[in-house]
Amino acid sequence: KLGVFTYDPGFMSTASCNSGITYIDGDAGILLYRGYPIEQLAEHADFIEVCHLLYYGELPDAAQKESFDTIIRTHTMVHDQINNFFRGFRRDAHPMAVMVGVVGALSAFYQDSANVGDPRHREISAHRLIAKVPTIAAMSYKYNMGQPFAYPRNRLSYAANFLHMMFSTPCEEYEPNPVLVKALDRILILHADHEQNASTSTVRLAGSSGANPFACVAAGIASLWGPAHGGANEAVLKMLEEIEDVSNIPKFIARAKDKSNPFRLMGFGHRVYKNFDPRARLMRQTCHEVLNELGIYDDRLFKIALELERIALEDEYFIEKKLYPNVDFYSGIILRAMNIPTNMFTAIFAIARTIGWISQWDEMITDPEQKIGRPRQLYRGAAQRELVPLSKR
Ligand code: SDX
Numbered sequence: 280k281l282g283v284f285t286y287d288p289g290f291m292s293t294a295s296c297n298s299g300i301t302y303i304d305g306d307a308g309i310l311l312y313r314g315y316p317i318e319q320l321a322e323h324a325d326f327i328e329v330c331h332l333l334y335y336g337e338l339p340d341a342a343q344k345e346s347f348d349t350i351i352r353t354h355t356m357v358h359d360q361i362n363n364f365f366r367g368f369r370r371d372a373h374p375m376a377v378m379v380g381v382v383g384a385l386s387a388f389y390q391d392s393a394n395v396g397d398p399r400h401r402e403i404s405a406h407r408l409i410a411k412v413p414t415i416a417a418m419s420y421k422y423n424m425g426q427p428f429a430y431p432r433n434r435l436s437y438a439a440n441f442l443h444m445m446f447s448t449p450c451e452e453y454e455p456n457p458v459l460v461k462a463l464d465r466i467l468i469l470h471a472d473h474e475q476n477a478s479t480s481t482v483r484l485a486g487s488s489g490a491n492p493f494a495c496v497a498a499g500i501a502s503l504w505g506p507a508h509g510g511a512n513e514a515v516l517k518m519l520e521e522i523e524d525v526s527n528i529p530k531f532i533a534r535a536k537d538k539s540n541p542f543r544l545m546g547f548g549h550r551v552y553k554n555f556d557p558r559a560r561l562m563r564q565t566c567h568e569v570l571n572e573l574g575i576y577d578d579r580l581f582k583i584a585l586e587l588e589r590i591a592l593e594d595e596y597f598i599e600k601k602l603y604p605n606v607d608f609y610s611g612i613i614l615r616a617m618n619i620p621t622n623m624f625t626a627i628f629a630i631a632r633t634i635g636w637i638s639q640w641d642e643m644i645t646d647p648e649q650k651i652g653r654p655r656q657l658y659r660g661a662a663q664r665e666l667v668p669l670s671k672r
Contacts, residue, residue, distance in 0.1 A: 300313060361385075380497075478636065481501070544587075556604065584608065
């Protein structure tokens with residue numbers, strides 16, 4: 280059934296583009312990457328395989344995975360001049376502010392893959408972005424901490440390498456815990472792509488003018504930063520801390536329902552899902568696994584999150600508005616348990632979403648029907664009128 284779509288005109292009037300990468304059924308709570316259910320990918324694939332699937336359209340066989348993984352591992356270092364960019368930021372700059380600037384600046388270093396009309400150039404740029412965005416994110420954290428940058432290790436897997444670049448110091452090599460590496464790899468898979476969300480639409484619109492992929496991904500990072508989008512995972516942790524105890528939950532539910540109050544229950548609701556976000560279920564399960572592995576059996580915030588979900592899902596307002604936990608509701612609790620600071624949560628979302636952005640960008644560039652994006656408007660301004668010279672105004 281999924282292969283045959285009969286769009287109603289109403290849908291087409293709101294559809295911003297044709298795409299064959301990710302399919303969401305918001306009412307049924309279905310998410311497919313290139314036809315594969317997210318639940319199966321989270322269980323049986325790793326993030327590198329999912330990157331291959333999203334960009335090339337197919338899961339790799341063993342040889343293809345080995346070759347692709349090696350390419351990514353050997354492109355993780357950034358040009359040494361990039362280190363100088365960080366010196367221009369205040370030490371307390373938000374990692375997303377740094378990433379917008381530094382990822383965009385990659386445009387200045389990779390003119391050798393700047394021809395967006397050349398498939399090979401596009402592929403090289405994709406490899407560079409997949410490989411280097413985690414390095415830049417980890418460098419943003421190290422700069423925040425006042426610690427020296429930790430160079431990537433080619434011998435480590437994608438998720439293990441990121442944790443190494445975050446937590447290794449010249450005094451002590453960080454040995455990534457395999458359960459935490461698997462949990463981070465799964466978080467990356469769950470955030471990899473999501474159809475035409477705000478940041479992906481930003482990347483597509485920027486790319487439709489022919490702008491280079493590094494600048495387009497920097498625009499996507501800027502859009503993702505917003506608390507209504509990728510910034511929600513950081514906002515969920517702040518909200519759970521503010522709730523402080525399960526006894527305060529009814530007060531926050533009431534605030535979320537009060538139309539005169541701008542407060543929103545962070546990590547709840549979605550533009551498309553009017554059922555459980557399948558990623559939220561997988562994230563909750565990963566949360567249990569990580570907390571158990573770390574021997575944290577009574578995590579205060581996790582208990583508040585579980586009780587908040589239980590109460591909200593029984594509340595008639597949330598039922599009527601079809602508000603369910605989304606991908607951001609539990610992810611922050613996992614990252615916090617891994618000692619990752621809240622200001623790095625959206626940066627990790629950006630690492631994961633880079634493959635989605637660049638795959639959607641590539642699909643758009645290769646679409647023969649593609650033209651520059653040019654949304655129109657419903658004009659609500661002044662009718663035409665004559666100008667009165669200043670001397671008479
Ligand atoms: C992501 O698009 C994507 O795919 C995004 C994403 C991805 O992978 O790229 O899935 C990632 O951005 C997930 C969403 C993360 N954001 C948050 O968790 C922030 C909290 N959520 C809300 O801000 C909100 O739910 C939005 C922004 C996500 C969606 O808002 P909408 O478009 O208003 O949602 P809606 O139309 O379904 O709302 C229906 C009603 C509205 O009330 P009425 O106008 O009908 O009276 O429910 C209300 C909303 O005001 N509502 C909420 C609510 N979310 C919606 N009320 C209280 N708390 C909430 N969280």
